[in-house]
Amino acid sequence: YKVSSDTLFALIVLIIYIVYFTVTFSVNNNMVTIEVLTGSNFKKWKEDIEFTMKMADVDLSLVTDKAGELIVASTDDEKLVHAAWMKSNCICLLSMRRSILDHLKSGIPTDCIAKELMIAISERYRVSSNADIGSLLQVLFNMKYDGNGGVRDYVIRMVDYQTKLNALKVDLPDTCIVHQALNTLPPKFSIIKTNYNSQDESWSINDLIFRVVSEEEKLNKE
Known part of the structure; x- marks a missing residue:
């Protein structure tokens, strides 16, 4: 079986795209793939982030405000919610930052929660x-x-x-x-x-x- 030159070229382009323009990693034992943010593909990147975090059940920090600080009187339920939010925030931040080209990270907040980072990036690439x-x-x-x-x-x-x-x-x-x-x-x-x-x-x-x-x-x- 012979592969045509056009088919071979298409496969090479696909491999290059997968290697350089997507990131794949494991979240909660789920393999997720996110298209790297290049500037012009913000909508697709945002959809990938939201979908993969939702499927991995770690999207809490993207859809809710920062969890309240724990105090001595905090209930077990409050402690569970706080732990889940902190875990979600860490994973979402890492996922977003890892899937952005290095030269696009300039000016993006570094000391913020996941929800704030998504808002900041959305403002930068907002399309009317x-x-x-x-x-x-x-x-x-x-x-x-x-x-x-x-x-x-x-x-x-x-x-x-x-x-x-x-x-x-x-x-x-x-x-x-x-x-x-x-x-x-x-x-x-x-x-x-x-x-x-x-x-x-x-x-x-x-x-x-x-x-x-x-x-x-x-x-x-x-």
Whole structure:
């Protein structure tokens, strides 16, 4: 079995990316991988941190304020919460600092808790919601179905962008997604488009998925 030069090159690029742009380590006996913060990938980095810390059950310090200091009268429950928070804070701080390129650490607070560090980094790489909206709209309205991955996944990806835009207070109704999906399908789906345009009743997203998937399966059998 021979590996093509293109495949070999892709594997080399993937290995380089994994080695230099991700960090993998064990947290509570769970192997976690975090994409290294390079500056332009803040959202992905933040999602990785939050997801991995949550999965390892050490995200307490990211979502709560600093635990109160223990006193003689502290209860056993308070001591347990304090210990859990301190452990979480230590792990979260180490995870964040270890997954940031060295030259980006300048100016980032060193004497703070995990929640404060995340806020400080978020402020540095904050992207306005308007920029997010523009980027999402551009991607959504420039999508074209090329046959890769199946038409079901294509429509679901559109719905994902719709959901993200709705979260940014840009309300795109399902009818908009149905129209956009149909208008960006290749000519072989012309029967589906004609059927939709000849009706007064709008389709739901699920109706659309059912019809286009059925049509694609029929076309693949021909």
